[in-house]
Amino acid sequence: MRLDEVSVRFPIARRRSVSAVDGVSLEVVQGQTLGLIGESGSGKSTLARAMLGLVPTSAGSVTWEGVAVATMSRQQRREFAGQVQMVFQDPHSALDPRRRVWQSVREPLDVLRRGHRRDRDEAARQALQDVGLPTHLHDRYPHQLSGGQKQRVNIARALVTRPRLLVCDESVAALDVALQAEILNLLCDLKDEYRLTVVFISHDLSVVGHIADRVAVMYLGKLVEVAVASDLLEKPRHPYTEALLSARLDIHRAPGAERIILRGDVPSPLAPPPGCRFHPRCMHAVAACATEQPVLMPVDAGASACLRAADLYPADNTGPSVIRGAR
Ligand SMILES: Nc1ncnc2c1ncn2[C@@H]1O[C@H](COP(=O)(O)OP(=O)(O)O)[C@@H](O)[C@H]1O
Numbered sequence: 001m002r003l004d005e006v007s008v009r010f011p012i013a014r015r016r017s018v019s020a021v022d023g024v025s026l027e028v029v030q031g032q033t034l035g036l037i038g039e040s041g042s043g044k045s046t047l048a049r050a051m052l053g054l055v056p057t058s059a060g061s062v063t064w065e066g067v068a069v070a071t072m073s074r075q076q077r078r079e080f081a082g083q084v085q086m087v088f089q090d091p092h093s094a095l096d097p098r099r100r101v102w103q104s105v106r107e108p109l110d111v112l113r114r115g116h117r118r119d120r121d122e123a124a125r126q127a128l129q130d131v132g133l134p135t136h137l138h139d140r141y142p143h144q145l146s147g148g149q150k151q152r153v154n155i156a157r158a159l160v161t162r163p164r165l166l167v168c169d170e171s172v173a174a175l176d177v178a179l180q181a182e183i184l185n186l187l188c189d190l191k192d193e194y195r196l197t198v199v200f201i202s203h204d205l206s207v208v209g210h211i212a213d214r215v216a217v218m219y220l221g222k223l224v225e226v227a228v229a230s231d232l233l234e235k236p237r238h239p240y241t242e243a244l245l246s247a248r249l250d251i252h253r254a255p256g257a258e259r260i261i262l263r264g265d266v267p268s269p270l271a272p273p274p275g276c277r278f279h280p281r282c283m284h285a286v287a288a289c290a291t292e293q294p295v296l297m298p299v300d301a302g303a304s305a306c307l308r309a310a311d312l313y314p315a316d317n318t319g320p321s322v323i324r325g326a327r
C-alpha cells in the first residue's frame, strides 16, 4: 500500500475544519510490519481509516496494488474490503452483544457474500481456532468472555476474510501487560501463518519497537520520522522521537542519559503552530523553526522532518545510505 501526500480534514462548525492528517507519504512494504506511533491526537487512527477507505481523503491518494482506493469500482471496493482489515482498540465495543462470537466472526463474510453459508460457518470456526480460542467458547456471547478472549475474537473477525493487510489500531492498549504480550505474540505468529502485511499503531514506543520492521512517527497530523525500528530505538533522528524515547521508563534509558521532558500539551490541530508543528515543545528549536516547514528528508536508512537534522543527527558514514521505503 502506498500513501501519497494524504490529507484528511474534518469539517466542523462555521466553515472551519480540523486538519487531522496533513500530507502523509508512506509506503507499507509488503510482508513487513510498519509501526505507527505518536501521542494521542496525532492523527494515527484517522490515517488508518484513510488507508482502509473509511474516511475520504481531502488531498492525496491511497494506492492498493496500483489502484487508487478513491477511484475503485464497486466490485474493486468489495475485494479491497476483504483484503484490508482492521482490529480496533476496544475489545468490548467491536462485538455485537446479542450474537454468539462465531456468528460475529462470520459476519464480514456475510457482508461480502462470500461462498456458501456452510463454508462461511467453517471459515469462522477455523479463524477462531487460529487465534487460539478453545472450541467450547465459540458459541458463547461476548459478555461471557474475558477481555483477552474478546480481543482474540476481534482478530479472528479481521482474519476471516483472509486479508493481506491487517491494521491494528491500539489493539493491545486496553489489556493488562501480561495479556498484551500474549496478544502481541499471537499477532506475530498469525503474521507468518496468514502471510500478512501489518500496520501496528500504538502510542507506546516499547510495544511498537519490538514487533515492527519499520516505524513511522506522527506528530499533529504529519510524519516527523520514518526509520528501521532498531535504528529508531538506538538513534532517533527527530527531536520528537528523542523525547518519546526519553519519556519511557528509566530502565530503558542509557546510564547518564538525560531525561527530556516534553514541554506543554499537544497543540490543537485546529490551529497548528506555524513552521515546524513541534517547535513550541522542541528542546532544539531555533528561530527558523517557527517559520519554515520542514519536509521529510532522507537520513541514513530512514527520513526525518527536522530543519536541524543534518547538524543534530550527522549521518553514519558506515556505507551507502539505503532508503527503504522512506520517501
Ligand atoms: N470525526 C472527527 N471529527 C472531527 N475531528 C476529528 C474526528 N476524528 C478525529 N478528529 C480529530 O483529529 C485529530 C486526530 O485524531 P486521531 O486520528 O483519533 O488521533 P490518534 O489516533 O493519533 O489519537 C484529533 O485532534 C481529533 O480530535
Ligand SMILES: [Mg+2]
Residues within 6 Å of the ligand: 044, 045, 046, 169, 170
Ligand atoms: Mg487513535
